[in-house]
Amino acid sequence: MTSDLTLFVNPTAGRGRGTRAAGPAARVLRDAGYSVRTVLGTDAPDALRRAREAVAGGTGALVAVGGDGLVSLALQAVAGTDVPLGVVAVGTGNDFARAVGLPVRDPEAAARLIARSLKEDGGRPLDLGRTGGGTWFGTVLASGLDSRVNDRGNRMRLPAGRFRYDLALLAELAALRTVPYRLRLDDGPVREVEATLIAVGNTDAYGGGMRMCAGARADDGLFGVTVVGPCSRTTLLRVFPRVYRGTHLTHPAVTVLSAARVTLEAPGVTGYADGEPLGPLPVTAETVPGAVRVLGAS
Incomplete structure (x- = not known):
């Protein structure tokens, strides 16, 4: 697996927690030996386009830094591909992260878990729902x-x-x-x-x-x-x-x-x-x- 990772960041998540969390998460991932680039996007469609480009380009993981809305966007990019999803949950609800046992509002702990999982198991396969219109x-x-x-x-x-x-x-x-x-x-x-x-x-x-x-x-x-x-x-x-x-x-x-x-x-x-x-x-x-x-x- 490539050592290049993509941080997919919502700067407005949790009243700015997305922006504040991106730095500590990136630092932990770099200390673990990974190269990290950040994707923002000017709006949701632009952010999704950039995330899909990163996935198509062979990024080692797409790491969503934000809340459930950003995780939803990230799922549209990674579902059905070989690229794993990391979640640094710093939004308002964080229901997806809680459901799958991930840290909430602790970006460093989340990033450490992502780095360890990349090295040890490559992530846990989980089900998703998909609508007839193609939304995951x-x-x-x-x-x-x-x-x-x-x-x-x-x-x-x-x-x-x-x-x-x-x-x-x-x-x-x-x-x-x-x-x-x-x-x-x-x-x-x-x-x-x-x-x-x-x-x-x-x-x-x-x-x-x-x-x-x-x-x-x-x-x-x-x-x-x-x-x-x-x-x-x-x-x-x-x-x-x-x-x-x-x-x-x-x-x-x-x-x-x-x-x-x-x-x-x-x-x-x-x-x-x-x-x-x-x-x-x-x-x-x-x-x-x-x-x-x-x-x-x-």
Whole structure:
């Protein structure tokens, strides 16, 4: 493997933590014997183009320095290739890093783990989700109430972290409604489902630690599918705190399913994957086993 590595940096992640983390991470990697170059990009499309150029050019690893948004971009560049992904998680939510056992907001520890993994095992193969439109995702595909909360939370500048999504949820509860879904799992029949939301998890959490798909794993070739049926605002407010522990799955309004391929249809609903908008449903997502090698993942 080449000793040339590429740092893929989001300078705005975590209110500037991306920029501040790049230096210490690069120093650790250079001390470990690697040559490091940095890719920034003027915007997301430009950054992705540069990341893909680095991957096509044979970089030894693409190391994402930022949050879940940057990891999502990095996945578009490395998924299905031989180039491993390193993650220096310094964003707001860091759900992907937590799900695969990586350090959070400790760039030097993350870089040491990346260097050791490059030398010892080349990274752990993990599953990714892929939509019919070709978008890869590492955490959760959200739809319904959670996609509307995601949309509102992404527009909010304050507060930081999980509290932003808590406030966004409270705002969206004012317009709470169920959605008539058409849900298909693998090659099974189409199910007509009235639901508040349906979340499709490659891993368990999104939105800064909301374990909506608790139990979903990125190494079993299956999605965890969480269906929240009709329920009142009072019930949602009472049950919502349990989502951070994953204990909401035992509530009678919640159904847990699993499948390797999921199709969702619903009128007027936008899908989100890894916190990024996919566009209006319908969407089909499938698991791709071993689609990415993640350096230092446990």
